[in-house]
Amino acid sequence: MDEVPAEPTPETSREPQSGREQSGLRRFLRRLASSRAELEAEDLQKSSGEEGAIPIAVCPERKRACVAGTLRTVTLRPRGGAPALEAELYDGSDVINLIWLGRRRIAGIEPGRRLRAEGLVSLQDGRKVIFNPKYDLRGTS
Template sequence: MDEVQAGPSPETGDGSEPEQERGGLRRFLRRMASSKAELEAEDLQKASGEEGATPITACAARKRHCVAGTLRTVTLRPRGGAPALEAELSDGTDVINLVWLGRRKIAGIDPGRRLRAEGLVSVQDGRKVMFNPRYELRGGS
């Protein structure tokens, strides 16, 4: 009697389930094991990358960069006696403070809003800061 040996599967070439099913299962299990914060950070990184922005963690001081992410907080803080609107932008890799000097309010600059900003990055008290950046509002809040 002839023995039939199980050979490689035509879909994968290695005798296991198709590659798409393995990748989908792996992705599902990773998402199930991740915390909400990790999933949000991953989504932010993906969205920022699609916008052609530099990851905030890679931004060097005293260089111009374009960053994109979601505004976490927006506060009014006086600087040197003048009003200054400060917003904390997160892209999942790091956080940068955006500061508009002389402004009390800017329409559309609200927590949860997606934003793309461009300007000179500086570091103050160990935090990355961009003063009076050019910005584009993205998607709804």
């Protein structure tokens, strides 16, 4: 008896997509379903990595580290009677406080500014901190 080939169904007649098309579709669907905050965090992590920085979330305590991200807040907070400029840097993975002792203001250090900073990471009151970091200003976010 001769077998009659089955008619192609949409599942069997479709050619397999290339890996590039699948990853592009996957990326598009993920971006479509993600919140704006998640997308910004992803973009920050990607750009931080391109600048040679490590994610703040994995910065080891009591080791020098290079971090990059966007300044969220900048405040003047006295420490021991002396001025201290404190900035919160966010890279999409976590937050680190950058503190410049003896400074009231630094030109270019303002909320929304992209920055790359390097220094000794310490823990103070459960938060990651770098005192008097070496820094490079980048474009605004």
